[in-house]
Amino acid sequence: MKGMTEIVRTISRLLAGLIFFYGVYIVLFGHLTPGGGFAGGVIISGAFILLIVANGVDDEKIKGEKERAGFLESLGIFLFWIIAIIGLCTGTFFFLNFLGKGRPLNMFSAGTIPLCNIGVGIEVSAALCSIVIAFILVKKGENK
Amino acid sequence: MIYFLCGLLLLVGLSGILLKRNLIKIVISLTIIEYSLFMFLAVVGYKQNALPPIVKSVTEEVNYVDPLPQAIVLTAIVIGLATTALLVALAVRIYEKYGTFDIREIRRLKG
Amino acid sequence: MNSSSVAQYILPVFVAMPLGGAFLIQLIKKISKGFCDIIANFILLLLLILSLSLLDNPLLVYKVGGWMPSKGIPIGIYLVLDGFSLLLLVIINMIGLISLIFSISYMKKFTNKPLYYTLFLLMIAGMNGVVLSGDLFNIYVFLEVAAIASYSLVAFGTEADELEAAFKYQVMGTVASAFILLGIIIIYSITGTLNLADVGRVLKDKVIEAPIILTGILFLVGFGLKGAMMPFHAWLPDAHPSAPAPISAMLSGVLIKAIGVYALVRIMFCSIGVTPLFADIMLVIAVVSMTAGVFLAFAQWDFKRLLAYHSISQMGYVMLGIWLMTPLGILGGLFHMLNHSVFKSLLFLNSGAVVYGTGSRQLKRLGGLNQKMPITGCTSFIASMSIAGVPPFNGFWSKLIIIMACIQSHHFSLAALAVLVSIMTLVSFLKVQKYVFFGEPKQELKDKKEVPFAMCFSMILLAFLCIIMGALLLPGVKELFIDPAVNTLVNGKEYISLVLK
């Protein structure tokens, strides 16, 4: 898939870093400001998709990316699943918020909610990246 | 009046599915139906002159909007995205196999 | 009550374990292909044993996240297990395990086996989630998980007609989910809560007016589309034949029951309440599905399409039994649902074995497979006899009870119709037996040999179940398994007081 003109490439390289860190901010502060695991994850995947679409990429490299995105996605949702299971394994309830609540209105104040946000953020960003990569790989008639 | 407009958007989407023969048009109509449902949910959860459900300070008592429909809409938006992505993937592969997006053409070729 | 407090903690395992298995398989699919088979089969075996261990428990309520109700109003999501959902749970895990054993060797013809196992486990997790959940929106979310997994599994062998069938199935499924979500929104805006028992409590003292009737219609259309009842059955005759055999066994045997019939009956009987008009509409739909399904099945010459049409007519039997609203009718309907899941999945596995062995589904091109594939022939004969309702097999007992229930509630015409449909099913399946298994084999079928061991084992297991299922009606066993399910539906509104006590 060929990339776009030189101007778009440089601007996309500059912007992708900003978008990525904005997404990470939204994920980490999900329990204080609006946003959270889903919004942040989608913004992070937006940063990667901007790079892929703007710069274009040859197909062999992107296949490796797809496997990594798939692995990262399973890792993210496995982390979220582990947090859920911890409550069950320790004999208490399924989705118990077992961590301390800390002082309200500061970063580490909501028990397992920030961890869940991180897990969901990884899962959503990797999932949407691999969806767009899968669509890019669809050729006229051949695609792994 | 607001509910009526949400219902109208739902019916526009439904008419798109029943009338149109192009696969992509059907996917678009399904997405429009889902958008009308999200709007209906957000409208049901609204409370007159209330603030968004973000707690600014622990002390004073503030009148907030209902957070439950917003949680439901957040979940439903990502379900809608997942369904649309799978539908578009199927449509692309069907175009690859049949060479057209027209349902009646596909049914005729399928035999 | 400490026995139930210990058994309570098993409930989330039914959803968490298949999910964990699916994610694990995707994580380690690079390391070892064979390991995925073992994980998937082990998980389903464990789930089956767990579900059978819960047999004699009263109603179990599990509060996810440990949120106790405040001022009597439930806060978190409740997982509720009573007789009716236990019956479905056993069906899902039993047929799931047997289909998975069948697909160990059947899926050798398909690429990317770990992906197949992941989607299969996600479908099981979605169905377990729907059956266990006591929360309206939670039923919708896990219904979507099971539905999206089944859409992609129908299109797993990416042939042209399978993609078209999967697309039609997904469009109708998404429209059905949109109607169900609209119904949930209207219920939330009236009652302000999503918990099934709480909705029932609030609606009990409200007079039934336009919004409740509309939610009834929306749920009827939504779950009717998902359960392939007659006016909404258009996707089933395309989707089931084009799916791989173990998946069409799961779709026909379990998915349309767990998502279609169970969810509608649970919401209507236990939460919103059934008005006599609604019960009559459902009876009409049941009768139409029953008769039209058989007539359409006569014209089919594709083995799996014929079975798909018979699924519609047998589901008509189940709905006829349940919506008579009499204890005997509900007993017949639920027992037929159990029997139908066993012999219909056996028939689909037989068709998969025939396709695996000979490579074609057309009845005209098959013939005399009894000599070449004795096990498939014999098990298919047992299954055909039990679907047609021939005495010693399980189909006969449940159809008998349904017909007696029809007579007991003075619907003599329905009883006569049920007998007629049963006879026509027998004729249709004798045609299948004659064309596929009896007679002398054609030239190109000479060198065909029996299917591998894993497929034979699962078919024999199902055939054995077909024979001994009749014993479930004996007085000793009946109280243990079928009666709790019937009691939950007979006194539907008890559910509210039991859950919110």
Next chain:
Amino acid sequence: MFIILILLMILMITGAIVAIQSKDLLSAVISMGIVGFGLTLVFLILQAPDLAIVQIVVETLTLIILIAAILKTTMKECKVKKSAVVIYSGIATVVLLIVLLFILGDTFERLPDFGCSTLRMSEYYLEQGLKKTGAANLVASVILDFRAYDTLGEATVLFTAVMGIWAVLRRKGRKK
């Protein structure tokens, strides 16, 4: 504020009609974008910032996916001959929709009117949200703590969709 909401909804309905009737697929997808981004503004007016962020980004991704699909295939809408069947089905659909409109309109009168929603389950979320879960953003506390089981199911839906897309878009389904 009430008037802006109605104007936005009318804009979205016209965008939807244009999306369905337009001759060229690309303009259909773009006018679907009108409906999506109009929905973002509606969410902002209805005091739901969470939904606005998620909706705007998800809408962008839906457009990317649809336009990627259209670039791989064709932009032309299929020609529809004005045969009798098309006209009859059009009339039947319009009649069905009008009947549905009356039924929906009839129930919408009996629902609690626009401003006041019946807070029953979520009264607890508003009062105890900060104390019990520590999250200032009550929607995040509902999603990840009170109803975290829903979010597990929902993240699984996205995971299933990605697996489904890999299953559908792989080149060879069956080994010969």
